[in-house]
Amino acid sequence: MTTLHPGYNFAYLDEQTKRMIRRAILKAVAIPGYQVPFASREMPMPYGWGTGGVQVTAAILGEGDVLKVIDQGSDDTTNAVSIRKFFEKTAGVETTTETARATVIQTRHRIPETALQEGQTIVYQVPIPEPLRFLEPRETETRTMHGLEEYGLMHVKLYEDIATHGHIATTYAYPVKVNGRYLMDPSPTPKFDNPKMDMSPALQLFGAGREKRIYAIPPYTKVVSLDFEDHPFEVNKFDKPCALCAAEGVYLDEVILDDAGGRMFVCSDTDYCETRRAEGHRGEMLGEAPAFVSREPAE
C-alpha cells in the first residue's frame, strides 16, 4: 500500500460528485445496456485518456480494492501507467497487473484473456457510447429509437457491409444487444472480445466522459452480437499461436521486428503472455524476439 497523498479526497472526486455518479451506476445496473446521463466532471487528464472510466472507477473504488489498468492488452502503456499512478496517489489502493488478483479492472480496449470471476468489476473507458450515432446524429432521435427499440437502421447498416465486403466489416465497437432489449456499443473493444461479455460472472461498467454517459451489464446477462442467419457473427481467427507463449484462441497483435519486413504475432494481453512464459510455455520466436516488446496504441 502506498502512502495516500494528503491533498486529495479519497480517489480524487468529492463526495457529492461520487454520490451523483453512484446513483447513475445504480440505474445503469438496473436497466442493462441503457445509457444513463450523468454530470461528467473535469479530471486532471485529457478527455482522450478515458475520463469517463476514471470517474466510474473513482466512484466505486474502496480502500480494500485491488486495481488493474490496461490499455489495449497492456499494463505498461503511458495511459495505463498514468491512470494506475493516479489511483495509487489519490486512493492509496493496491494495484496489480495480475487479472485474477484484481477486484476492479479499468480498460481502454481489451477484456483480459484470463476469464473474469464473480466479485470482479471491469470498467470500460468509452469514447462514443451511442451505437446509433453514425446513423443518426441527433440525440433526441437516438433516444427515441432506443425507447421504442427501433433498431432496423443498424441492421440495414450491417447488411450493407455484407453487400459491399461479403461479410460484416466492423471489427471494433461491434454492436451488441443486451438482455434482448438495448442496443449497446461495447466501447472500442475488438469484436474478438464480444463473446466474453456474454454471461460474464463479472459486473461490467462503461463510462463515457465527454458524452456524459454511464451504462452497465450485470453479471450473468445475455449479450448477443448482432448478426444475420446467413451471416452469423464470427470472431477474428489467427492463423498461428502467439510467437512468444504459444497461446491459441487469444487476441494477437502484430509486432514489426526489423526493417526487412520481419514480424511476429504476440498476445495483446501482456500479463497473460508473461504468465504463460513464466509457466514454461514457449512460442517459436521466444529467445529470438527483442527481450522487451514495447507497444503503444496505434491510434
Place this chain on the structure above:
Amino acid sequence: MDTLSPAHPHSLSGFARPVAESQSTFHAAMMALARPGQRQTLAASLTPPAPLSEGVAALALALCDFETTIWLDPAFTVSDEIASYLRFHTGARIVTSPAQANFALVGETAALPAFDAFALGTLDYPDRSTTLILQLPSLDGGPPFALSGPGVAGEVSLAAHPLPPDFEARMQANRAVFPRGVDLLIVAGLSLIGLPRSTSIRKAGG
C-alpha cells in the same frame, strides 16, 4: 431509561467514517442490484431515530444529498424526527408526493403503495424513476419467490416478509413496463437484497 427529552436529530449520529462507509454502503447497493436475490451486508454504524433502521438510514445517507428527493411512508412520518435527521445528514428535500421521489423509504411494507404511485421514468429516460427502500423485519420465512433475469445465474429464491399479498403481480407488472419501472432495495437489519426492474419473479414451488 432516559425519558427526559426526545432525541434531537443532531444528536443522532450519521456515519462515523463518511467517505469509507458511503463507499461500502453504495457498493453493497450496487452488488444487490447487480445480483438480484443475493444477500449483501451493510457495514455501516450509525444511530438513526426509531423506527428507521441502521441499514435503511445508511442507504439514505450514502445515496442522497441536496440534489435528491425522499418520500417517507406513514410509518416513518409518525413524528418529524426521521425527516429532520435525513434533512440534517443529507440535505435532501422531503416530498409528500411519491411520484416526485428519487428515493422512497417504506417502513410498513405490507401497506406498500401501488408502484405506479411512484415515478416509473419515461421510455426516453427510464432512469428518472423512484428507488424504493423497504425496511422489513426479516429476509427469511415469507412465501418463497423464484427470481431470474440479469444478474441471476439460473434462479434464486426470495422469501422476505412481510410483502403485500399481490407482490408477485406487482413485480410482474413492473417487469412488463420495462425499461420503465421502480427498483427495490429490501433491507432487514444490516442485510440487503436488491430487486431491479429487470428481474422476473414467480411464486416458487407451485
